[in-house]
Amino acid sequence: MRIKVINPNTTAGMTAKIGEAARAIAAPGTEILAVNPASGPVSIEGHYDEAISVLGVLDEIRKGEAEGCDGYVIACFGDPGLLAAREVATGPVVGIAEAAMHAASFISTGFSVVTTLTRTCVIAEHLVERYGMVHACRKVRGTDIPVLELEETGDVTFQTVVAECRRAVAEDRCGAIVLGCAGMADLVARVQDEIGVPVIDGVAAAVVQVEGLVRLGLGTSKHGDLAWPLPKTYTGDLARFTPTRR
Amino acid sequence: MRIKVINPNTTAGMTAKIGEAARAIAAPGTEILAVNPASGPVSIEGHYDEAISVLGVLDEIRKGEAEGCDGYVIACFGDPGLLAAREVATGPVVGIAEAAMHAASFISTGFSVVTTLTRTCVIAEHLVERYGMVHACRKVRGTDIPVLELEETGDVTFQTVVAECRRAVAEDRCGAIVLGCAGMADLVARVQDEIGVPVIDGVAAAVVQVEGLVRLGLGTSKHGDLAWPLPKTYTGDLARFTPTRR
C-alpha cells in the first residue's frame, strides 16, 4: 500500500519529521511518501497561510493519483483543502486533525487540544464543530509557540507544551490530549510520559486511519459532492489544475 | 467609497452581470470595481473548483488594498476564501451567501435556498451551519442548472428556477427565497414577481452590507485570528503571495 503524507507547508525539515512519524507507525508493506509542495508558506499559522497552502496540497494529490497512491494524509492541523482533495482522490484522504480527534473520542469521553499560536485556536475550534466533536472536545489551548520553533531541538518548547498539557489535565477534566500541530509529532511519546494520560499525534493517527480505510476497500465516495470535479476550463496560470475527465 | 466585487470564477460575462447588479444597488458615491481573477476555473461547481478559485480571490484582495478599496464582496455562493481574505483586508469582506442569508433572516423566520447543481447543495449547507442559520434555513434546493447556463439568455433556465422556488414556497413553509448563485443576480426581480415572496440576490445584499459596515467605520478586526498574516517566507511560484509586514 502506498500512502502519501502531505505536509502543506514548504519546510523540508518538518516534512522529514512527519515522514519519520508516519513510517514509524505504518504497517509492514505500507510505503510512505512524505512530501511537501514546491511552493507556498514555510509554516501555516492562520487562515491566509492555510488558504494558499491548499494549492500545493491539491497538486500533491493530483500527482499522487498518477503515482498510484492508495490514500492520503493531510499533515497540518487545520486539515487544509480536505474536501477539495477528496474530490480529486480515488482513495481515502484523511486530515490529521480529524484523525486525532476521532481517535481521542474512542479512548476518552473528553479531550483537549494543545496547539501552537493562540491565533490559530479558532481554526481548530471550527473543525471541532465541523467534525461533530463539540461533545468531546473540552478546550483548544494555544501555547504561542511559533510553528517553526518546533523545528529547533531545545528543551524550552517541549517544556512549554508539557506545561500546557498539565494545565489541560488539571482544569479541563479531559482524559486525553491531542497535539494540535504536525510539527509536534516527535514530542508525543515524551509528553505522554510526562503527563500520564494518552497523548495523540495526528500524523500517526491519520496514517493508521488511511491504512484501515484502504484495507476496508473504502475509497472516497464518488457519488455526490465528492465525485470527480466536473470537466471544465481553467484559465491562465492555474490551467494546470484543470480537472480531467475520468 | 470604493468596493471591489470579486467574481471568483474567470467568466467575464458573469463578472459583467455581477457588476451590473452591484452598481444598480450601490449608493451614490460608491464606486464598484467588478473583477475576476486572471486565472482559474470558468465556473465553481464543487469543493475543488472553489479551493482553486481562492487564490484568485486573495490576489484581488491584495491588489484591492493597493487600490484603496474600502471593502470587498466575494461573489460566489460558497463564499470561497472568506476568512483568509479578511486577514489581508483592512476593510470589511462579505460573502454573498452570508449577506443573503442574514438579509433573509431579517425579513422572515424561515427561508429556502435555490441554487444550481445538487452536488453543491452541501457547500451551502455547510455555510448554513457555519453562519448559525440552521434555525432559519428551511432547505437548500438544487436545480441542476450548470452555472454557465445561467449566462445564456433563454427562458428555460428562468422557468426552472421559478419552478423550484414555487416548490420551496409550497413545501418548506418559507417566507423568503435566497438565490444561491451570483449568476442568478439578474433573475431576482423577475423571480420575485412570479412567486410573490421576497427573493434575495446575494450580490446586491453583500454590496449593501459592505457599504453599511464601511459607513459604520467597521473594518475587519485586526485583533486575533483576522490580524494581518504573520510575516514569513513563501517559497516558489507562490512567493508573490508572501504576506508583507504592515
Added chain:
Amino acid sequence: MRIKVINPNTTAGMTAKIGEAARAIAAPGTEILAVNPASGPVSIEGHYDEAISVLGVLDEIRKGEAEGCDGYVIACFGDPGLLAAREVATGPVVGIAEAAMHAASFISTGFSVVTTLTRTCVIAEHLVERYGMVHACRKVRGTDIPVLELEETGDVTFQTVVAECRRAVAEDRCGAIVLGCAGMADLVARVQDEIGVPVIDGVAAAVVQVEGLVRLGLGTSKHGDLAWPLPKTYTGDLARFTPTRR
C-alpha cells in the same frame, strides 16, 4: 427614506441620544424619527419591563405605518416585540441586538457583549441562541450599571464599561465588542479608542441595516407567520390594537 427608531422605554433623554446616534450614521436623504412610547417603563432591565414595553413598540409601529415609514429600528438590546412588530410592518424591522451581532460576525470570528445589569445577561444569551450566534458570541458580560445611570455624564460609567471591555479582550479571545444597551450609543467611539478593537453600537448598526434592506426592496415577508395579523376582535382597553384588514 423615513426610518422610525423606537426607544421602547419612556426616557426622553435616552430617546434623544438614540436619535442623535441614528442621525449621525443615516445616509443623506434618510429621515430619522426617534420616538418613545407615551407610557411604559422608564428603563428596561428584565423580562417584565420588556414585556410591558412591547405594547408601546407595537403602537409606534402602527403609527409608523400611517406615517409612511419605510422601516423600523427597535432600540433596546432585548429586541422586544420583534416578530410581532414585523407582522404589522410593511417594511423591514430590525432590532439593535440582532443588527449588532450580525455586524460583529462580519468583521470577527468571535465577539463579546458588554451590557448593563447582570440580571439581563440571560436576555442577551437567549437572543444569541435565537439568532444562531452561539458560534460567534464568546461571552455576555454584565457591568451592573443601571440603564439610567448611562444618562449621567460622569466618567465612572465610561470607565466601568472600558474596564469590562478590556477584560473581554483579555479573557474571551474576542475580536470585537458589542455594546449591549442603546444607552451606550454615545460611548462607542471613545470605548473603541480606549481598547483598540472594533466596538459596535446596535443603534447605528440597525439604522444602516434597515436602510440597506429598504434599498434592496426587501420588506417583511407577508407570506407565512409574518403576514398581516388575521382580522379579529380585540376587546376592552386594548381594542385600539385591533388589527385592521389590509
Added chain:
Amino acid sequence: MRIKVINPNTTAGMTAKIGEAARAIAAPGTEILAVNPASGPVSIEGHYDEAISVLGVLDEIRKGEAEGCDGYVIACFGDPGLLAAREVATGPVVGIAEAAMHAASFISTGFSVVTTLTRTCVIAEHLVERYGMVHACRKVRGTDIPVLELEETGDVTFQTVVAECRRAVAEDRCGAIVLGCAGMADLVARVQDEIGVPVIDGVAAAVVQVEGLVRLGLGTSKHGDLAWPLPKTYTGDLARFTPTRR
C-alpha cells in the same frame, strides 16, 4: 392550594372549557381560578396577537399575587409572557406548551405536535428550541383550524384533528401526540381513543405540573433574572403595571 389558570385570550367560552379541563384533573383541595383578561384578542393566532395578550396575562398574575394564588398556568400554546410572568410571581408559573412537551418526553422518545393554523407552527417550533425539545419533537403540524372554530361543537373539527394525528403517527415515527392549543382540551380523550397512542393536553399537564411544584415547595427562583422587577417608574396608561417593591 389555589391555582390560577389564565386563558390569554378574551373568549369566555374557551376560558370555561379550559377551567373545566383544569378542574377535572386538579387534586382534591386544589382550587382552580380560570380567568381571562378583560381586554385583548379573542384568539391568539400569531406573534402580534400573542404580544398584545401578554399584558392581560401579567395583569392576571399581579392580581393573583394579591389573591393568594400558589401557582399559575398560562393556557395558550405559545406560552406568552412566561418569563415576565415568572418575575412577578412568588409561586411557579408553567406554560401549557412546556408542560405538554415535558410530559410527552417522559412517556415517549418522540412526539409530534398537532396545532391549529399553519402560520403559528413557527411559534411552537421556537418553543421546541427554547425548551431543548429538538431531540424529542418529531414535527409540528398545522391543521388550519381557526382557534375559535374549536368552540363550535360540530364534528368536522374533531375529524380534522384526528386525521392529522393519524398522519403524524404514520409518518413521524412518534410515540405520543401533543395537542397544540388550549382550545383542544376537551378533545384529548376522544382523540386518544381514535388513534391509540397517548395524547396530551397542555392544560391538564400544566395544572398537574404546577401542583407538583407547589407541593415540592418550589416557587420561582428569586435569585437572578427572575427576581422581582426592579422598582422603577412606569409612565402613562401603563403606570398601573409599575412593579412594586417587595
Added chain:
Amino acid sequence: MRIKVINPNTTAGMTAKIGEAARAIAAPGTEILAVNPASGPVSIEGHYDEAISVLGVLDEIRKGEAEGCDGYVIACFGDPGLLAAREVATGPVVGIAEAAMHAASFISTGFSVVTTLTRTCVIAEHLVERYGMVHACRKVRGTDIPVLELEETGDVTFQTVVAECRRAVAEDRCGAIVLGCAGMADLVARVQDEIGVPVIDGVAAAVVQVEGLVRLGLGTSKHGDLAWPLPKTYTGDLARFTPTRR
C-alpha cells in the same frame, strides 16, 4: 396509587432514606414501595457500576408490574436503564435526574448540578445533552464525596455540599441548584436554608412527576420503540429476564 421507587444500588440504608423522602412528598393515597435490588453494587459511581445496576432496576420493574404498580421512579442520578425500564412498564417511569432538571427549568432560567464524585460529572453531562437541558444547565459540579459517605451523619459532608452550592451561585449565574445524588435527598431543605436559592432533590421531584403522569392517565407509550419487548428467547442465567408476550 402505588409507586415503586427503585434505588438501583444495594445499600438498604440509602433505600430507607430515599423511601422517607418519597413518602414525605407523596400525595395522600399514594403508596410508596421503596426497594433496592437483591444484588449489585452498593453504590453507583461510574459507567460500570451503573451498567450492572440496570439488571436490578429491570427486575424491580418486572416485579412491579406483577405488584400492580402504577408508576416507577429510578432513584439514581444517572437514570440507569431508563428507556429499557419504560419498555417493560405499563405506567410512567421517571428518573430522578430528568425530574430534577425539568423541575429546575420551570423555576429558573439556569441551574447548576452539585453531585458526588468528579468522575461521574460526565454521566450527568450526557444526560443534560440527552434531555435537551444544555440551554438551562450552567454547570455540573463534583464535590468528590463518595456516595456512601452521604450515609454518615456527620456535618463535614453537609458543609462540603453547601460550600459547592455557594460557589455555584456565586460563579455560575444560576437561579437554582439540583442535588445530583439520591443520597442527598435528606439534605435538600437544610442546603436551601443555607444558600437561599431553590434546591431540588430528584427523588421528591420524580415522585411528584410520576404521580402527575398517572393522574393524567399517561402511561409509557406502547407505540414504537417503547412498546413491549418483542417475544424471544433469553438463554442461560438471564432466561428469567425473558420478555413475556402481552
Added chain:
Amino acid sequence: MRIKVINPNTTAGMTAKIGEAARAIAAPGTEILAVNPASGPVSIEGHYDEAISVLGVLDEIRKGEAEGCDGYVIACFGDPGLLAAREVATGPVVGIAEAAMHAASFISTGFSVVTTLTRTCVIAEHLVERYGMVHACRKVRGTDIPVLELEETGDVTFQTVVAECRRAVAEDRCGAIVLGCAGMADLVARVQDEIGVPVIDGVAAAVVQVEGLVRLGLGTSKHGDLAWPLPKTYTGDLARFTPTRR
C-alpha cells in the same frame, strides 16, 4: 495482537458470521476471538434486549482482560455497554456503530444508515447525536427485517436491504451507506455491488479501528471517568461482577 469481537446476543450462528467478517479484514498477526455471552437475548431489537445484553458484554471484557486481549469490538449496532466496557478494559473498546459512522464520515459528507426493525431506529439516532454525527448522518432507515432473519440464507432479505439502500441513495443525497446490524456483515460486498456507492459494515470497520488504536499505543484513558471502577462490594448474584483493585 489479540482482539476480542463480542456479539452481545447469544446466537452462535451470528457470532460465527461476525467472526468470519472480522478475520477476513484482520491484519496478519491479529488473532480474532469471536464470542458471545453464555446467557442473554438471542437477538437485540430494543432498549430492553440491549440493557440485558450489557451484562454479557462486560463479562466478556473482564474475561478478555485475563486472556490478554489487546482490544475489543462490541458487535451490535447499538454499541451496548460501551462506556462501562471501557472502564474495565486496558486496551481500546470500539462499537460497530461508532466505527462505521466515523469511517463513513471520512469518505463522504453524508451517509444514511439502513438497519433492521423500525423500532430500533431511535437507538441509532441517539448514537448519531452522542457521537456528534448529526452533521453527517442524513437518515436512519428501518427495513423491518427481524435480526434473526438475517441468519437465513434466502434472497428476500438481501433484496429488501438493497431496495432500502437504493431509496437512501435516491432520496437522502447520501454518498455512503452504513449497514446498521452486525448480522448484515456478510451482505456488504454484494450490496455495494448492487448500489454502486460505498457500503460500510461496522464489524470490519471496528476491527480495523481497534487494530489501529493498539498499534498507536492508545488504550482507554485511565484518567477520569474511564478509570478502573472504584473498588467496592457487589452483593448477591452479581457479586462476580465486583470490580477488583488494579
